[in-house]
Every structure is written in structure tokens, then in C-alpha cells.
Amino acid sequence: MDTPCLVVDLSTVDRNIARFQQLAEAAGLKTRPHIKTHKLPLMARRQIEAGAIGITCQKVGEAEVMADAGIEDILITYNILGLDKLDRLAALARRCRLSVTCDNETVAQGLSDRFANEAEPLPVLIECDTGAARCGVQSPEEALALARRIHALPGLRLDGLMTYPPMRGSHEVDQWLARARDLLKAEGLPCPVISNGGTPNLGDLAEFRSATEHRAGTYIYNDRSLIAMGACGAEDCAARLHATVISRPAADRAIIDAGSKALTSDLLGLPDYGLIVEAPEARIVGLSEEHGHIDLTGSGWDPQVGDEITIIPNHVCVVSNLFDAVILRHPDGRLESVPVAARGKVR
Amino acid sequence: MDTPCLVVDLSTVDRNIARFQQLAEAAGLKTRPHIKTHKLPLMARRQIEAGAIGITCQKVGEAEVMADAGIEDILITYNILGLDKLDRLAALARRCRLSVTCDNETVAQGLSDRFANEAEPLPVLIECDTGAARCGVQSPEEALALARRIHALPGLRLDGLMTYPPMRGSHEVDQWLARARDLLKAEGLPCPVISNGGTPNLGDLAEFRSATEHRAGTYIYNDRSLIAMGACGAEDCAARLHATVISRPAADRAIIDAGSKALTSDLLGLPDYGLIVEAPEARIVGLSEEHGHIDLTGSGWDPQVGDEITIIPNHVCVVSNLFDAVILRHPDGRLESVPVAARGKVR
Numbered sequence: 140m141d142t143p144c145l146v147v148d149l150s151t152v153d154r155n156i157a158r159f160q161q162l163a164e165a166a167g168l169k170t171r172p173h174i175k176t177h178k179l180p181l182m183a184r185r186q187i188e189a190g191a192i193g194i195t196c197q198k199v200g201e202a203e204v205m206a207d208a209g210i211e212d213i214l215i216t217y218n219i220l221g222l223d224k225l226d227r228l229a230a231l232a233r234r235c236r237l238s239v240t241c242d243n244e245t246v247a248q249g250l251s252d253r254f255a256n257e258a259e260p261l262p263v264l265i266e267c268d269t270g271a272a273r274c275g276v277q278s279p280e281e282a283l284a285l286a287r288r289i290h291a292l293p294g295l296r297l298d299g300l301m302t303y304p305p306m307r308g309s310h311e312v313d314q315w316l317a318r319a320r321d322l323l324k325a326e327g328l329p330c331p332v333i334s335n336g337g338t339p340n341l342g343d344l345a346e347f348r349s350a351t352e353h354r355a356g357t358y359i360y361n362d363r364s365l366i367a368m369g370a371c372g373a374e375d376c377a378a379r380l381h382a383t384v385i386s387r388p389a390a391d392r393a394i395i396d397a398g399s400k401a402l403t404s405d406l407l408g409l410p411d412y413g414l415i416v417e418a419p420e421a422r423i424v425g426l427s428e429e430h431g432h433i434d435l436t437g438s439g440w441d442p443q444v445g446d447e448i449t450i451i452p453n454h455v456c457v458v459s460n461l462f463d464a465v466i467l468r469h470p471d472g473r474l475e476s477v478p479v480a481a482r483g484k485v486r
Numbered sequence: 487m488d489t490p491c492l493v494v495d496l497s498t499v500d501r502n503i504a505r506f507q508q509l510a511e512a513a514g515l516k517t518r519p520h521i522k523t524h525k526l527p528l529m530a531r532r533q534i535e536a537g538a539i540g541i542t543c544q545k546v547g548e549a550e551v552m553a554d555a556g557i558e559d560i561l562i563t564y565n566i567l568g569l570d571k572l573d574r575l576a577a578l579a580r581r582c583r584l585s586v587t588c589d590n591e592t593v594a595q596g597l598s599d600r601f602a603n604e605a606e607p608l609p610v611l612i613e614c615d616t617g618a619a620r621c622g623v624q625s626p627e628e629a630l631a632l633a634r635r636i637h638a639l640p641g642l643r644l645d646g647l648m649t650y651p652p653m654r655g656s657h658e659v660d661q662w663l664a665r666a667r668d669l670l671k672a673e674g675l676p677c678p679v680i681s682n683g684g685t686p687n688l689g690d691l692a693e694f695r696s697a698t699e700h701r702a703g704t705y706i707y708n709d710r711s712l713i714a715m716g717a718c719g720a721e722d723c724a725a726r727l728h729a730t731v732i733s734r735p736a737a738d739r740a741i742i743d744a745g746s747k748a749l750t751s752d753l754l755g756l757p758d759y760g761l762i763v764e765a766p767e768a769r770i771v772g773l774s775e776e777h778g779h780i781d782l783t784g785s786g787w788d789p790q791v792g793d794e795i796t797i798i799p800n801h802v803c804v805v806s807n808l809f810d811a812v813i814l815r816h817p818d819g820r821l822e823s824v825p826v827a828a829r830g831k832v833r
Contacts, residue, residue: 141833144832245792277735388589388621400804405751443592460747461807485808
């Protein structure tokens with residue numbers, strides 16, 4: 140193979156998709172996979188064919204690519220601001236079932252101003268900070284206050300609650316959401332959707348009794364960070380970076396043709412920059428932009444210049460975002476290069 | 487502005503280009519800028535117009551983009567392996583003055599096999615590890631041994647030495663290179679070019695008495711890591727990421743629309759993920775893929791949802807590689823979006 144390249148095994152992908160669908164159905168949850176990991180319309184279609192009700196995107200540009208590819212139900216889990224993005228959002232809403240999230244009045248007002256004269260109101264979920272300390276209203280009472288506001292604003296339709304939960308404390312997340320839902324219902328405010336998310340917590344889905352749907356992204360490929368969390372095994376990692384040893388300058392050092400522009404510097408708590416499948420004891424201790432530095436000490440491994448190696452990335456979502464195309468391995472062994480259509484859609 | 491976006495100030499770029507050219511000329515060195523930072527033909531042209539003898543690329547794909555844009559002299563500072571890349575290299579050599587580097591016999595043999603029947607031999611520089619512990623022969627004696635081999639191989643023309651030096655120890659680097667050069671000359675082997683590199687050492691150029699040319703990349707934009715090293719000031723940082731505050735979930739927390747897919751996780755020794763120009767005391771303490779987490783504690787800053795902020799990236803080369811297009815700010819204030827033509831050329 141011409142390296143570095145990212146190779147995605149479709150049999151593993153399909154097994155991962157089936158597993159998420161099965162876990163969610165067993166917990167009475169609908170699935171709405173997040174496309175941030177694969178950024179590929181063909182993967183979104185596989186997820187929907189397996190039973191997903193729609194997809195999740197983080198950026199308007201990602202949603203546009205997916206709508207172009209015929210995906211019909213898209214939730215953008217993001218506070219969307221700015222006239223340009225709001226115009227694109229209105230155009231999108233005319234050609235798919237679109238919903239968004241919001242955690243503050245400024246964003247709600249902007250959405251309302253833009254959608255007040257559209258034929259259909261925009262469904263809006265309130266983003267809730269249930270412990271992950273990113274976006275989100277800080278308490279069920281704040282959720283209620285924002286729900287009242289959104290319900291009153293023209294052009295918007297209150298659609299429920301959304302959270303990106305912390306890694307731990309699934310029971311507390313559920314209690315938070317249930318309390319917010321009950322506050323809304325007590326005032327007669329609608330709350331048809333409660334959208335929870337995450338791959339690390341797929342073993343906890345039964346705990347999310349208040350949720351109606353689950354968004355997960357990374358599960359489709361899996362990665363080394365999820366192995367470290369016990370969420371999957373190496374055999375579940377569908378996307379692997381192929382690299383070539385280009386230098387053996389010293390007995391304890393090998394250099395490969397994949398650096399931070401292929402693997403990224405994401406550590407996610409791991410001690411080095413990727414798991415070498417052929418030699419798990421050898422460590423990728425450093426990355427230049429186009430070189431990976433492997434410390435062979437104690438690994439018993441003696442790779443030669445020209446050898447191809449395979450790496451399970453620490454964080455596959457950011458790796459997939461660096462490649463204009465990925466190589467699919469079909470179940471019959473056939474390889475196919477496909478463009479990562481929603482790559483680099485930062486806006 | 488529609489954020490996140492990377493805005494490049496052309497007046498600052500031209501000042502940075504002029505400064506490198508001036509420093510190099512004062513030290514009797516030619517310049518061969520590395521395009522890894524900007525990945526833009528228009529910037530390469532500006533560098534050549536200012537006096538550079540050619541450019542440096544890290545990947546064959548980058549060199550192809552630059553040759554397509556009419557750049558005539560290209561050094562690829564990389565061990566190139568594999569039939570596909572070697573064919574592309576041969577095609578490139580027919581349309582520009584191309585040279586490459588090599589630190590081992592396997593790579594030398596592969597280059598020779600491919601170029602033996604070409605009309606012109608391929609100029610090859612020996613990559614020397616003068617302390618950076620990446621690629622490169624480990625001693626002047628090893629350089630001599632590989633030089634003999636390359637000199638004897640058909641299709642190749644020994645062109646001298648190349649190093650990517652360590653951050654410190656410029657005098658030792660120079661002594662290393664001088665000794666290798668003297669060993670080659672004592673055997674009558676050619677050594678017309680001694681190519682040194684790096685931006686952090688631009689203040690040391692006079693120490694590199696053995697070098698004939700200097701490759702620097704990051705200097706054209708500069709970044710926070712170079713400010714921290716004392717190599718430039720904030721006013722020299724030409725490329726800045728513009729982001730928008732999209733959430734103020736708590737008094738001490740602001741969330742922006744730029745995460746690791748815009749800023750990358752590169753720390754380069756810095757304590758957090760970028761310098762906020764409007765509030766240097768506020769800290770970007772964490773990055774999700776599409777969210778930046780700002781800790782406002784002690785900053786006295788109270789940004790509002792919708793506010794646009796400006797960030798000097800820790801490591802600008804990897805940031806520029808994430809954007810399909812950057813926005814140029816011309817000296818008259820005009821803004822122009824240009825595609826980052828060599829972005830994502832991983833092979």
C-alpha cells in the first residue's frame with residue numbers, strides 16, 4: 140500500500156453498527172449516530188439501514204454534505220450563530236427533517252429571527268450540562284427557563300432535551316434529565332425527545348431510562364482510547380493507519396512516514412501516540428509533522444526500512460479528518476478508495 | 487467573519503520573509519524555505535521573489551502541487567520509498583530541478599533502481615542526525631560510508647549533506663557537518679550543498695559556517711511556540727484563528743467554536759491550547775473536536791455569546807493543514823479566501 144493511509148474494514152464496521160443498534164434496542168432507545176467519526180455518507184446510510192432514525196452532525200457543513208447524499212433526518216448538536224450559518228440552516232431545513240440544540244437565549248433569539256418567516260418551525264432541543272462541563276444549561280431549573288423562552292419564540296418548536304454526558308455517573312445523568320423533563324411537563328411544555336450520547340457509556344444504556352434516543356460516533360470505528368476504557372477490543376477497531384518504516388537510524392529507533400499530520404497529537408490519557416499492531420511493546424514516543432518516532436527499547440522488534448506497519452490510532456475521529464480519502468476493505472478483500480466527503484467542514 | 491477560520495496577514499508575512507532572507511544573507515547562506523507551514527503556491531512565490539533559491543517539501547504530493555504552480559527548484563527532505571512514489575518522483579524530476587535526501591542504503595538503492603534509466607541523475611543529499619534524534623546517519627563516518635555508496639550508484643548524483651538540527655547546540659551541529667564534509671572531500675567525493683534548517687535557530691545563523699543554505703518553514707507565519715522560545719513576538723504572528731464564543735454556561739467558562747479539528751492538540755511544551763489575543767490571561771484548557779473550553783478564572787474577561795475572538799495557535803503548521811482555505815488579509819484591508827493547495831498531501 141502507498142502509505143500513510145487509513146484503511147477501514149467494512150466487516151468490522153458492520154459488526155460495530157449492529158452491536159450499537161442491538162444495545163440501544165435492548166434498552167428501548169432509538170439510535171442517532173454521530174457522523175463526526177467517519178464523515179462519510181456511505182457510513183451514514185449503513186447506520187440508517189441498520190435501524191438508526193437519523194444522524195447527528197456537529198457542523199452545518201457536515202449536515203449539508205449528508206443532506207446532499209440523501210440523508211433525511213439530521214440533528215445538529217451545536218449552538219448555531221451568525222447570519223451566514225443561519226441562512227444555510229434555513230436552506231437545509233427545507234430539504235430534510237432538521238433539528239438543532241441550544242443552551243442560551245442569544246442563540247435561541249438568532250434562530251427565531253431567522254426562522255420566524257419560514258413555512259415550518261425549527262425543532263430545538265435544550266442542551267443540558269449533566270456533568271461533562273462543556274456546553275449546556277447548568278440545572279434542570281435553567282432548562283425550564285430556557286424551554287419557556289424557546290416555546291414562546293416564533294419560528295421555533297421546543298423538541299426536548301439533549302446532553303453530552305460525562306464518562307461516569309450515568310445514573311446521575313438520567314436523574315438530571317428526568318427532573319428537567321418533569322419540570323417541563325408540569326408546565327405543559329413539550330418534551331418528546333431526550334437525546335443522550337457517547338460511545339464509552341454504551342454498556343450503561345439501560346441506566347438512561349429517561350432518554351428516548353442515543354447518539355454515538357466513535358463506536359463505528361473504535362480506537363485505542365476506547366480499548367483503554369474497556370469499551371472494545373483491538374479486534375473491534377475498524378480503522379487502522381498503515382505506515383512504512385522509512386529509517387532505522389539507531390538500534391533503538393525506527394522512524395515511520397506518519398506524524399502529527401496523520402496521527403494527530405491527541406493522547407486522550409494514553410502514554411504515547413498509537414498502538415502498533417505488529418509490536419505492541421514498541422512505543423510511538425514522539426511525532427514530528429510527517430515523522431513518527433518509535434522507541435524499540437525492550438520490544439524485541441527489529442523492523443527494516445520498507446516494512447509496512449499498522450497502527451490503531453489513539454483517537455480515530457481526528458485521524459479520519461486528516462485524510463482526503465480512506466481505503467475501504469470490503470468483506471471479499473477488495474480495496475476501494477472513497478473521499479471523506481465531510482472532512483474539514485469546520486463551519 | 488464566519489468562524490472558525492484562519493486569517494493570514496500579508497504585511498506580516500512579507501516582513502517575516504524579508505527578515506529571514508536578510509538574516510541568511512548576512513550569514514552568507516542561501517534560503518530554501520519549507521512550505522510545510524503555508525502549503526500555498528502563492529507564498530512559495532513570494533519567498534522566491536524575495537531571494538530564495540528554491541523550496542523544501544516533505545512529501546511528494548506537496549512537491550507536485552508546487553511544481554504544478556511553476557516552482558522550479560524543489561528539495562524533498564524525506565526518505566522516499568515505494569514504486570508508486572518513485573514513479574511520481576521521476577515524473578517530477580522531468581519538470582523541475584528536484585533533489586531528495588536519504589539516510590540509508592535501502593532508500594538509496596530504490597532511488598537508483600528507478601533513476602538509473604532516466605536522462606538525468608537524481609541529486610541526493612545525505613541526511614545527518616546532528617542531535618535532533620529523528621532521521622539521519624549517526625556520525626560523520628556513517629555519512630562518509632553512505633556517500634561512497636550513493637556516489638557509486640547509477641542514476642544518482644551525490645549533492646552533499648542535509649540536517650534538521652536540534653534546538654540547541656548550533657556550534658556542535660556546525661562541527662558535525664564540517665567534519666562530514668571534510669571526510670567526503672578527503673576522498674574526492676562531491677559536497678556542493680550543506681543544507682541546514684529550522685526557525686528557532688534563526689538567531690544563530692552565523693554559527694553555521696559550514697552550511698550553504700538554510701531551510702525554515704514556520705517563520706513565515708510564526709506561532710505561540712516560537713513566542714515562548716523568544717524567536718518572535720506576537721506582532722510577528724501572521725496567522726490567527728478567528729473563533730466565536732458560542733456558550734457561556736458558567737461564570738468561569740466560555741466555549742468557542744474551535745476545537746481539536748481547528749486548533750489541534752499540539753502543545754509543544756505550552757500549558758494550554760492557544761493564546762487568546764483579546765484576553766491573554768484566559769486559558770484554553772481543553773479541546774473537544776469542535777469546542778474549545780476556556781477557563782476565565784482570574785482573567786477579568788467576560789465574553790458574551792456571539793463575540794468573535796482571535797487566537798495565536800501553539801503550532802501553526804498543523805493548524806494550516808486543517809483548513810481547506812485560509813483568508814488572506816491584503817495590506818489594503820481586503821480579504822481573500824484561497825485554497826490551501828498542498829493541504830492533506832500525506833503521500
